[in-house]
Amino acid sequence: MKYKFGILFSLVFLFNCNQTVKNDKEITYVENTNSMEDIELEILDFKSFEPYLNKEDNQVYVINFWATWCAPCVKELPAFEKIHDKYRNKNVKVILVSLDFPKQYESKLVPFIKDHKIQSQVVVLNDTDSNTWIPKVSEEWTGAIPSTLIYSRNNREFYEKSFNYNDLETEVEQFLK
Amino acid sequence: MKLLKVSIVLIAIIALSAFTSLDSPGYKVGDIATDFNLENVDGNMVSLSNYPESKGFIIIFTCNTCPYAVAYEDRVVALNKKYAALGYPVIAIMPNSPTASPGDNMDAMKARAKAKGFNFPYLLDKGQKVYPEYGASRTPHVYVLQKTNKGNQVKYIGAIDDNYQHPESVNQKYVENAVDALLAGKPIQETHTRAIGCTIKV
Numbered sequence: 356m357k358y359k360f361g362i363l364f365s366l367v368f369l370f371n372c373n374q375t376v377k378n379d380k381e382i383t384y385v386e387n388t389n390s391m392e393d394i395e396l397e398i399l400d401f402k403s404f405e406p407y408l409n410k411e412d413n414q415v416y417v418i419n420f421w422a423t424w425c426a427p428c429v430k431e432l433p434a435f436e437k438i439h440d441k442y443r444n445k446n447v448k449v450i451l452v453s454l455d456f457p458k459q460y461e462s463k464l465v466p467f468i469k470d471h472k473i474q475s476q477v478v479v480l481n482d483t484d485s486n487t488w489i490p491k492v493s494e495e496w497t498g499a500i501p502s503t504l505i506y507s508r509n510n511r512e513f514y515e516k517s518f519n520y521n522d523l524e525t526e527v528e529q530f531l532k
Numbered sequence: 533m534k535l536l537k538v539s540i541v542l543i544a545i546i547a548l549s550a551f552t553s554l555d556s557p558g559y560k561v562g563d564i565a566t567d568f569n570l571e572n573v574d575g576n577m578v579s580l581s582n583y584p585e586s587k588g589f590i591i592i593f594t595c596n597t598c599p600y601a602v603a604y605e606d607r608v609v610a611l612n613k614k615y616a617a618l619g620y621p622v623i624a625i626m627p628n629s630p631t632a633s634p635g636d637n638m639d640a641m642k643a644r645a646k647a648k649g650f651n652f653p654y655l656l657d658k659g660q661k662v663y664p665e666y667g668a669s670r671t672p673h674v675y676v677l678q679k680t681n682k683g684n685q686v687k688y689i690g691a692i693d694d695n696y697q698h699p700e701s702v703n704q705k706y707v708e709n710a711v712d713a714l715l716a717g718k719p720i721q722e723t724h725t726r727a728i729g730c731t732i733k734v
Contacts, residue, residue: 422599424599425730425731426733427731427733454728456599456697457697483694483695483696483697483698483701484694484695484703485691485694485696485726485727485728486690486691486694486704486706486725486726486727489726489727489728490726496726497669497670497673497726498669498670498691498726498727498728498729499669499670499728499729499730499731499732500728500729500730500731501731515669517731
């Protein structure tokens with residue numbers, strides 16, 4: 356699966372290359388997509404994903420559960436991207452956990468990541484037995500998305516709600532105090 | 533000034549804690565569910581009191597636009613086919629605001645009900661009054677009710693089954709297990725389950 360996506364992106368990259376020698380503007384675009392060339396989806400079941408919820412280093416983890424089909428999730432993604440951009444040098448790590456359907460990984464998720472030039476780490480959680488794993492993320496979670504977990508070594512909060520940038524930054528700042 | 537600030541924070545904490553999930557609004561298993569009077573896709577109004585013969589209900593908050601809800605449409609039709617005859621009809625309620633989610637307006641609901649051959653009422657929660665009373669937080673979200681002399685008692689809250697992707701790979705049919713237990717007069721093994729779903733659009 357990963358191999359397949361790798362080839363796909365190499366092809367896209369080559370294709371763009373041929374197209375873009377024409378003017379400077381498009382060459383800039385290629386430079387941007389260049390970093391996206393190596394997109395490889397990290398597709399995990401809950402057991403493999405669980406370590407992301409329990410890191411014990413000195414970082415603050417902002418774990419957002421989303422999907423491309425979830426309109427309020429897509430709407431709030433820029434806030435998470437901005438946190439990633441502004442706080443990545445301040446020990447804050449944003450992880451976007453996609454709950455997209457497997458049949459849409461190639462048709463929706465990968466193009467979405469590419470088109471929106473998502474910079475935060477994306478991992479894909481594919482585990483149908485959500486009744487078992489939802490409470491392991493948070494006992495408070497009913498299962499609706501968007502939802503976000505923020506944790507550090509000493510603190511852990513779960514939010515079953517949408518965020519705007521200011522509210523998200525306020526929460527992240529609490530963890531940095 | 534400091535005292536004022538502290539008191540404001542304290543009041544805020546108390547106010548917020550009233551709304552945390554431990555005290556989450558909505559029904560818990562054992563509560564008596566309220567009746568409602570909502571418009572169906574056929575233009576008629578539907579209430580639980582319209583079903584004097586039923587033993588209970590399978591209330592499903594669902595919608596047109598959530599892929600998880602869509603993935604379960606055929607299974608909801610099958611549930612009603614099996615259990616309406618046994619006294620537990622399905623009643624589907626669409627909780628989203630049609631303004632926030634135009635794909636869920638009454639015309640779209642009518643079209644979907646027709647296309648998928650819904651054999652059960654598909655009601656619009658006009659004004660979004662019913663879903664908060666139940667405490668539904670997502671689509672799909674199921675409440676199994678049993679008629680008792682106190683009223684319609686909530687017996688099960690949660691997911692339809694444990695595999696939204698592959699109906700053939702389902703291990704636990706939570707709703708069927710719950711209704712089967714009620715029909716057999718036995719305790720329900722799992723009265724509360726969770727599943728990923730779409731947030732309700734307000």
